Amino acid sequence: MNSAYLRPMLISDYQAVFSLWLATEGMELIEDDNEAGIALYLQRNPCTCLVAEFQGEVVGSLLCGHDGRRAILRHLAIRNDFRGQGIARQLVETCMDALTAEGIRRCNLFVLDNNPTGAAFWAYLGWLKLPDNYQTLQRMV
Numbered sequence: 001m002n003s004a005y006l007r008p009m010l011i012s013d014y015q016a017v018f019s020l021w022l023a024t025e026g027m028e029l030i031e032d033d034n035e036a037g038i039a040l041y042l043q044r045n046p047c048t049c050l051v052a053e054f055q056g057e058v059v060g061s062l063l064c065g066h067d068g069r070r071a072i073l074r075h076l077a078i079r080n081d082f083r084g085q086g087i088a089r090q091l092v093e094t095c096m097d098a099l100t101a102e103g104i105r106r107c108n109l110f111v112l113d114n115n116p117t118g119a120a121f122w123a124y125l126g127w128l129k130l131p132d133n134y135q136t137l138q139r140m141v
Ligand SMILES: CC(C)(COP(=O)(O)OP(=O)(O)OC[C@H]1O[C@@H](n2cnc3c(N)ncnc32)[C@H](O)[C@@H]1OP(=O)(O)O)[C@@H](O)C(=O)NCCC(=O)NCCS
Pocket: 024, 025, 026, 027, 075, 076, 077, 078, 079, 082, 083, 084, 085, 086, 087, 088, 089, 090, 110, 111, 112, 115, 117, 118, 119, 120, 121, 122, 124, 125
């Protein structure tokens, strides 16, 4: 087991977390991932966005937010040299506990088609692929 320390993400972690995302394969970053966007996300979801820290450095991160009905988990990333130590599992379980405490029972996530390793990880942890019988639509507000 690692001795990484899990705690809620703060906006002061932004640069370290963003650097981790940039260095992580399978991560799709969009303009909402800028500092202002993440500040808003953390303000709305202070207990379900987490970092793993080791000796003052961010070595893992996870974002999760909900709308009062359904949660969405995003951007799970573990620094290469800290993988295989159970950190991702701990981040996910801590996040699920935080969702439970907020009364949320379902959580979705998206895995890119070109990230079979990520998909295998989620399948291993018991996450189920939903049959897609709908389109995802979006507009800029
Ligand atoms: C996928 C990722 C988050 C795993 O992080 P990690 O900290 O190494 O994972 P853990 O050590 O917590 O692994 C927990 C369990 O999952 C298993 N596991 C880890 N990666 C796996 C994979 N790609 N496929 C199948 N099982 C995997 C581990 O063997 C471990 O099993 P155990 O508890 O029975 O020993 C990490 O490799 C990563 O950051 N990948 C790039 C980003 C990414 O793909 N994110 C998810 C996509 S949305």
